[in-house]
Amino acid sequence: MVYNSTALKAYEYHGNASFYLLKHFIFILIGLAASFILMLVDIKSLQKWAKPALFLAISLLIIVLIPHIGRRVGGAQRWFHLGFFNFQPSEFAKLAIILYLADYLVRKDYKINYFFSGFLPAIMVICIVASLILVQPDLGTAVLLLTVSLFMLFIGGARWFHVSLLGLAALPVVYYLILFKPYRLRRMIAFSNPWEHKADEGYQLIQSLIALGSGGLMGVGLGRGQQKLFYLPAAHTDFIFSIVGEELGFAGAFSLIMLYIMFIVFSGMIAMNLKNMFARYIIFGVVCLIGLQVVVHIGSSTGFLPTKGLPLPFISYGGSALFFNMIAVALLLNVSRDRI
Numbered sequence: 001m002v003y004n005s006t007a008l009k010a011y012e013y014h015g016n017a018s019f020y021l022l023k024h025f026i027f028i029l030i031g032l033a034a035s036f037i038l039m040l041v042d043i044k045s046l047q048k049w050a051k052p053a054l055f056l057a058i059s060l061l062i063i064v065l066i067p068h069i070g071r072r073v074g075g076a077q078r079w080f081h082l083g084f085f086n087f088q089p090s091e092f093a094k095l096a097i098i099l100y101l102a103d104y105l106v107r108k109d110y111k112i113n114y115f116f117s118g119f120l121p122a123i124m125v126i127c128i129v130a131s132l133i134l135v136q137p138d139l140g141t142a143v144l145l146l147t148v149s150l151f152m153l154f155i156g157g158a159r160w161f162h163v164s165l166l167g168l169a170a171l172p173v174v175y176y177l178i179l180f181k182p183y184r185l186r187r188m189i190a191f192s193n194p195w196e197h198k199a200d201e202g203y204q205l206i207q208s209l210i211a212l213g214s215g216g217l218m219g220v221g222l223g224r225g226q227q228k229l230f231y232l233p234a235a236h237t238d239f240i241f242s243i244v245g246e247e248l249g250f251a252g253a254f255s256l257i258m259l260y261i262m263f264i265v266f267s268g269m270i271a272m273n274l275k276n277m278f279a280r281y282i283i284f285g286v287v288c289l290i291g292l293q294v295v296v297h298i299g300s301s302t303g304f305l306p307t308k309g310l311p312l313p314f315i316s317y318g319g320s321a322l323f324f325n326m327i328a329v330a331l332l333l334n335v336s337r338d339r340i
Contacts, residue, residue, distance in 0.1 A: 002317045005228045005236040005243050020236065023085065024317050031323045035330035043335055047278050050103035054125070057096035060089035061132035078136045079320075088320035090133050090141050095328055097129060097149060098285035105156035106278045112157045119162045122153060139177055139184065140308040144292055146170065151288045152281060191306040201307075207232040208239050208301050211246040212253075219249030236317040238309045241301040256315070260294050263287075270336045279335035286328045 006020035016022075064070035064080060071079040071086060079086040104122055111118035126149045130142040154163050178184045186201045194202030194209075211227035214220060225246040228235040235243050245253040264287050271283035290313050297312040299305030311321045 001240055001244060001315055002236060004223055004225070004247070005240060006317060008229060009236075020317055023319075024322070027085070027319045027322050028326075031326035034323070035326050038327060038330045039334045041334065043276065043279060046099065046282075046331075046334070047103050047106070050099040053096040054100040054129075057089065057093040058129060058132065061093060061129065064089050065132070065135060076136055076138065078138055085319040090136070090138060090145075091320040091324040093129055093133065094141075094145060094148070094289055095324055095331070097126065097145060098152070098282060098289065098328075099331075100125065101149060101152045101156070102278050102281035102285060105152070105281050110157065112153065113159055115159075115162055119153065119158050122149075123166060134177070137181075139174070140296070140310060143174065144289075144296070144310075147292060148285060148288045152285050155284050156281060188306055191303075194303070204233055204239065205300075205303055205307055208242040209303060211239075211242040212302065215246040215249040215253070217249050218251055219245075219247045222247050234309065237311050238297070238307075238316070239301055240312050240316045241298050244315070245301075257298070260291070260313075264291050267332060270332075274336070276335070282335050283332050286332045289328065290325065 002024045003018065003021040007017040010019035010021075011017040013019075060080075065077060069080075070077045071081045073079065078090060079088050101122065105112060108118045108122075112122075113119075126146060130145050133142040133145065150163050150167065154160065178188055186197075190197040190201035190205070194205040196202065198206050207227055211225065211232060214226070220226075225243055227246055228243055232239055232242060241253065241256075244256055248255075267283055267287045271280045271287070274280045274283070293310050293313050296305060296308055296310045297316075300307050300310070311318045313325045314322070316322075
């Protein structure tokens, strides 16, 4: 799908139809190497690295905001430019938060029930990380991080009242961030009726729906899709599910969704059979992180959610996202071997 959705663009701009495929393959090799190394690390060592990983993530999120160090693209300063690829520290921050909260919940145990001694300190750390991501700006990733964190805290024993209270308190903040940022407000308005904004904010969603509608039951055929031919922007990243639906039809799209559901179900079954709570919390965090990204990507592509540029895990083109999703699964596989 990466080659399929980038071949023409790669040939047009780089003179090589396989340009993006080769870069993607390099990311896969690097991700596999890092994953195998991570799987050799003992689970107790992982727990010791939870705080340093969080400190490193916060440091990188600060450094990326420094002018002339972080790369600025389209008004957002989210990347480090490292030779042939861009590194997005917010992707690392997602895993760092999962590691930190898994360790925190084990250390605090029943104290997580208490607001000031258990719940509030964790929320303060989460808010620091989310705020740094918001400054970039990246509202979607910040909301994703907060949602995963609240899920882990709830699973770890936090009171439903505390979690709900924080969620309700965050709503006015999100409302403010949307209302007073013109491009976000336009995106929300276009989401309600994209056909009235087909020349601007609604264009992507309309082209995505055309792609999905053209696929029918069995699709137009692999490689025969039309929307990737400069009609659908970001077809290889933010809207690759639409290309799957167009070329492989409902059958292909449904099969892909079922694979994600199987991943979530089997991971949950593994977690429930673990006695080590640190390992269990990590698996729940990883499953929630990947599952939410799938929901947001597919929801954005089908018009059920406002358009948000999140790649589809393991399918979309992208260095940082692919690398850290592979690391997340390696983390899951590592801790799943523990039965103590």
